[in-house]
Amino acid sequence: MGIGVTTAAPVTAAGTEPKPPATARPRRWPAAVLAGAGALWLAFTVAHLALSGRWWLWLAVDAVPPLSFLLAPLALGAGAAAVRRRRRTVALLAAAALLLGAGQSGVNVRRWQGGDGPAPPDALRVFVWNTGYWDEGGETEALYRSLRDADADVYLLQEYWYEKSAGPTPATLDRLRAEFPGFQVVVAGELVTVSRLPVLRQVPLEPAGLPPAVAGAGDQWRYKTLRTDLDLGGGRVLSAYNLHLPVQLSPEHGPFDGDFYRVLREQHAQREPQWRALARDVGSNPHPVLLAGDLNTSPAMGDLRKLPDGLRDAGHAMPSLYPASWAESAGWPRWWRLDWALASPAVRVHSYRFGDAGGVSDHRPQELLVSLGDG
Structure with a gap:
């Protein structure tokens, strides 16, 4: 008969029970x-x-x-x-x-409102663009191709000047007029308004209080807003404001460069008189207003508070959730909206979008379809 072997659980002496494993404290x-x-x-x-x-x-x-x-x-x-x-x-x-x-943040929460209804047959197609120093650098044909393809009734164009060479020349203006027969061409400094509609009045806004060096530097520095009163027929007038505010800082200087702060102060001194002139003129204008251009002002900037009272951003007619019009370099993401279109209550905006710059400019063009309402 075999002998059975049994095993018993080991007996632990009192007070020598094994401690549970310590729980790691969460990192603070x-x-x-x-x-x-x-x-x-x-x-x-x-x-x-x-x-x-x-x-x-x-x-x-x-x-x-x-x-x-x-x-x-x-x-x-x-x-x-x-x-x-x-x-x-x-x-x-x-x-x-x-x-x-x-x-x-620049998020367009008003996009769900949609535009101001279907466009009537006499609605105006408006094309607004900072051209990026016009056609400097051999971009003449690409520039005019973009303008022709827009097929607009009114063009509000900025940077009609050259950054690194002499120009534009009288031949440049002749070419522009030849491209748009039957249109009126109005030029003030770097601003160009081209209109199929008769221009009743043209006024480059004269800002008071500009630094003397800027005021004497030429019209392209002096005039940053061009107002044209357009005859829509039937006694209706639309005031179109073509705008390009000075940029607020220079990419040529960094924050550890003393000139960086000098440029900031100088640009501020240029921008403030332009804001005041714009608010003063729009405030005294009895006509419906469409104000559009390169404001060099992002949605995050408090300078937007300086816009004239009574105007609304046309973003409600734009399908984009994050409309952005400018990138620092070609191929980079567009994080900033610097280009704006605003209208008085009597102006209905049926559609609004940023188009394709076609490699001509670092700014995307603005394309609007607008008409006049009843009030």
């Missing part, structure tokens, strides 16, 4: 970093709302891509969901920054 630094980043971004957003458009030095900060005011809080909110400690703090900071900054 990710939550601390997120909370710090959230506080800094919220403080930046508040400072931006308070200082943009009011302090010339903030023009440098105004260059931040507007979409940052949406993406940064969303990223902080996503980070809050991934941590345990300070989750509520980070989430509240992100929510506050989003609430305050969403309006600066």
Whole structure:
């Protein structure tokens, strides 16, 4: 008979029970970093709302891509969901920054409104474009191809001048007139308005208080707004404002270069009189107004508050959720909307879009279909 072997559980002496494995403590630094980043971004957003458009030095900060005011809080909110400690703090900071900054993001929340109904047969096709120093550099045929393809009734064009060479010449203007027989061509400095409709009045706005060096530098520096009153027939008049505000900073200088701040102050001194002249003229104009051009002002900039009262952005007639018209370099993403179209209540905007620059300019053209309403 075999002998059975049994095993028994080992007996542990009292007080010597094995300890459960220690649970690793959650790291504290990710939550601390997120909370710090959230506080800094919220403080930046508040400072931006308070200082943009009011302090010339903030023009440098105004260059931040507007979409940052949406993406940064969303990223902080996503980070809050991934941590345990300070989750509520980070989430509240992100929510506050989003609430305050969403309006600066450039997102076109009005796109769902749609345009102002079907266009009537007499609606005007308007083409607005910063041409990028006209046809300098051998871009003549490409420029005129883009203008012809637009098939517009009214053209509001900017940068009718050359950056690195002499021009345009009288032959340049002759070519423009030849391309548009039956149209009126109005030129003031770097601004050109070409209209199939009769021009009743043409007024380059005269800004008061320009720096003397700028005022004496030539019409292309002096005149940044060209008003033309267009005869639509039947006693109806539309005032078209062709606008190109000075750029706020120079890419040739960095923030560690003393000239960077000198240029900021000088550009501010050029921009402010132009804003005032525009608001003054539109405010006293009895006609319906269409104001369009290169404002060199992004949706994140407080300078938009200086636009004349009573005008609305035509973005409600634009299908794009994030309309952007300018990129720093060819092939780069377009993060900024610098080109705008605004209209008084009597102007109906049936459609609005940014077109293709065709390699001629770093700005996309604006294409609008507008008509006059009843009031």
